[in-house]
Amino acid sequence: MEIIEIIGAFTTLIGSIFILLGSVGMVRMPDFYNRIQTGTKASTLGTMLSLLGIGLIHLDWGGKIVVLILFVLMTNPVSSHVIARAAHFTKISLTGKTVVDKLTKKKFKLKKDN
Amino acid sequence: MIDTILTIAAVLIMIAIFLSAYRFIIGPDLVDRVISFDVIGVASIALITIITHFANRMIYLDIAIVYGLLSFLGVIIIARYLEKGL
Numbered sequence: 782m783e784i785i786e787i788i789g790a791f792t793t794l795i796g797s798i799f800i801l802l803g804s805v806g807m808v809r810m811p812d813f814y815n816r817i818q819t820g821t822k823a824s825t826l827g828t829m830l831s832l833l834g835i836g837l838i839h840l841d842w843g844g845k846i847v848v849l850i851l852f853v854l855m856t857n858p859v860s861s862h863v864i865a866r867a868a869h870f871t872k873i874s875l876t877g878k879t880v881v882d883k884l885t886k887k888k889f890k891l892k893k894d895n
Numbered sequence: 896m897i898d899t900i901l902t903i904a905a906v907l908i909m910i911a912i913f914l915s916a917y918r919f920i921i922g923p924d925l926v927d928r929v930i931s932f933d934v935i936g937v938a939s940i941a942l943i944t945i946i947t948h949f950a951n952r953m954i955y956l957d958i959a960i961v962y963g964l965l966s967f968l969g970v971i972i973i974a975r976y977l978e979k980g981l
Contacts, residue, residue: 790900793945797904797911800938804911807918807934816918817930824937831904831941835948838897845956846944852963853940860933860970867974868926 789837796830799823812876813868821861828853898949905945912938929973936966 803823810816829850836846869884912935919931940959947955975981 790897794904797907801907801911804914820934824934828937828941835944856967863974867977
């Protein structure tokens with residue numbers, strides 16, 4: 782048991798905690814756009830940390846692990862951007878607490894919450 | 896010790912997949928279901944990698960690559976269908 786394997790195991794644990802927090806945000810957020818914010822960013826970082834931890838444990842699997850990390854890093858923001866654009870064009874409604882929307886001319890009034 | 900920590904990580908990822916499946920069931924629109932499908936796919940890549948450590952076979956990483964590719968293509972195709980039709 783070397784020290785680099787323990788570092789890899791804790792990196793994988795931190796990554797899985799990020800994935801869990803992203804999924805909790807998927808349940809709790811009030812709006813589709815907030816859900817896409819918390820879901821894809823946190824899960825992308827968590828998956829990259831988990832893959833990096835497994836790559837530190839097994840150093841001889843490094844090539845495929847690097848390919849997987851680059852693949853997740855390139856494809857996941859693209860897919861979230863595309864689905865957010867499609868959702869805005871199909872007029873998915875915003876939440877009631879929205880302050881600014883730069884893609885439309887509609888003005889929002891600032892509500893004072895108590 | 897390493898196996899214990901990785902088992903805890905696998906259990907946390909499974910809980911995350913179940914929470915996303917809950918959003919998949921109750922999601923009010925189609926795009927909510929699509930984005931929860933995307934989160935389930937990305938979490939499954941990490942879970943497949945941890946299973947690869949337990950089975951000690953490098954060939955399982957190829958399954959993770961193909962799984963991520965199919966998840967990405969599914970999201971892109973549904974977004975194009977929503978925007979202008981297939």
